[in-house]
Amino acid sequence: MMKKLFKYLSIGLLWFCTLADEAKALDYVQAKTSQVVLQGYTSTAEVNANQDIQVLISFDIKDHWHILSPEPGDIGLPTKVEWSLPSGYALINEQWSLPQVFGEGVFAVYGYGEKAFYLATIRPSTEVWRKAELTAKVSWQACAEECVPQEAVLGFKLPIVEHNVLPNAQWRKIAAEAHETFVSSKKTAVDKDDDNTPLWLVMLMAFVGGLILNLMPCVFPILSLKALALIKQVQDVKLARREAWLFFGGVMVSFMVMVSFLAWFRLSGESVGWGFQLQSPWFIFVLLVIFVIIALMFLDIINVNVPLINRLAKVSANSQKLSSFFTGVFSVVIASPCTAPFMGVAIGYTLTQPVYMYYPVFMSLAVGYALPFTLIGLYPQVIGRIMPKPGKWMATLKHLFAIPVILTCFWLAWIWCVQVLGSNTKTEDNNQQLAWREYNQVEATRMVDAGHNVFIDFTAKWCITCLANEQLALNTPEFAQLVKDKNIILYKADWTNRNEQIAKALAQYGRNSVPLYVYYDGKYQTFHILPQLLTPTIIQENIK
Secondary structure (H helix, E strand, C coil): CHHHHHHHHHHHHHHHHHHHHHHCCCCEEEEECCCEEEEEEECCCCEECCCCEEEEEEEEECCCCEEECCCCCCCCCCCEEEEECCCCCEEEEEEECCCEEECCHHHCEEEEECEEEEEEEEECCCCCCCEEEEEEEEEEEEECCCEEEEEEEEEEEEEEECCCCCCCHHHHHHHHHHHHHHCCCCCCCCCCCCCCCCHHHHHHHHHHHHHHHCCCHHHHHHHHHHHHHHHCCCCCHHHHHHHHHHHHHHHHHHHHHHHHHHHHHHHCCCCCCCCHHHHCHHHHHHHHHHHHHHHHHHCCCCCCCCHHHHHHHCCCCCCCCCHHHHHHHHHHHHHCCCCCCCHHHHHHHHCCCCHHHHHHHHHHHHHHHHHHHHHHHHCCHHHHCCCCCCCHHHHHHHHHHHHHHHHHHHHHHHHHHHHHHCCCCCCECCCCCCEEEECCHHHHHHHHHCCCEEEEEEECCCCHHHHHHHHHHHCCHHHHHHHHHHCEEEEEEECCCCCHHHHHHHHHCCCCCCCEEEEEECCCCEEEECCCCCCHHHHHHHCC
């Protein structure tokens, strides 16, 4: 009887010791400060040397506090996780929640409020037996009215086993919560949560964007029309002011007509973007015919006596009253497909709001765009002081101004051929050997989720700013070297023709127009929107 009792006690003691030893095999640990609570989880409670193991760290942040991201910006200490791993073990991937913006202007930083996650994938080695000890030293800066550097150490001791291991239920739950903060459809790190942006601020951004639009390459094709209109007004103040208001009216009417079409498409359930008119081959063809007539009249090759065409095309000393009005119309038609700084954000935000908000925002955009040339027309004496008296030089200047109009004709003809006849998508740049892939949202998302660096170029043949950026920044040795060094996967989203997939992708980034340049940092799973005007230096600064 005593032998049996001793046997059972021995088995029970051995079982208890085994449980105690397993209790030390931690797959969950916790550390905390006054502002942040850290909780660490492993995907399994055991380690198989032939299976990767994942470690997830959650940051629960006290109300009114935030911590900085691994790339906080120009100021502040980044959040870091430094691993101490057994011999032969390797850290093969890291992933962070997408950060948000805290602060304003030059003091803005990227960080996390309330909740954030860090995920590491570790590859074991057969060199370690019995137990794997994984130690993560976490350091961060907690900020409210003041910033406090803090750190904590999370240690995991996991037994080594030879059988396959599977994630437990607790892991699956927390991993699903973390994944929602990693996915690429989340809001960009550089865009604020602007769902409550006041209307006056959006209108101000649209107004400033309209002013800047006058300096964009999109406006080059109609500079000749504007310049000649200004020159002929200098000597007649009354005429100049009248035609300044006609130009202003042409711009306003054009914007209101286009925004009405956008509203109608929106209410009809159609998805179209800013510049949708140039996605129509018929519209391009009509525009081409009109600009050919304008070029021939600039060169004095033809003199069309049809009143309608005179009013549409003839911008000379003998033009009719409506010539300035249609100059305003043409300037909007040609310039509208592209966007300027502030303008893209304002349009993208507005087109996600109720239709009644379209008109005040686009009216602000129209006023900003029309204002510079309108003011010059209202005060022509300013130009008159620096210009010579009328003479033969005006006829010569008119012939010179025919050159950009002729170039515009070639550009429109090229667009029409691409739209009607189609073109083979170039997947590789012949000069720099850049492998551009045709944009596919599913494939691009898969590459991002796999941790690759990804650059997406949203462009169109009818977008002159896009074409200028390609020549000045993207088709350069500097960009090619950057792509090679960082192993960047390139996607080109060509919106020359209507494409539902590209329209939806633009909407995800809060945009409705091109150009748009998006760079995904595979290490931190964040993405950044580059400026509309690119140079090699700007690209280098934004893709670090």
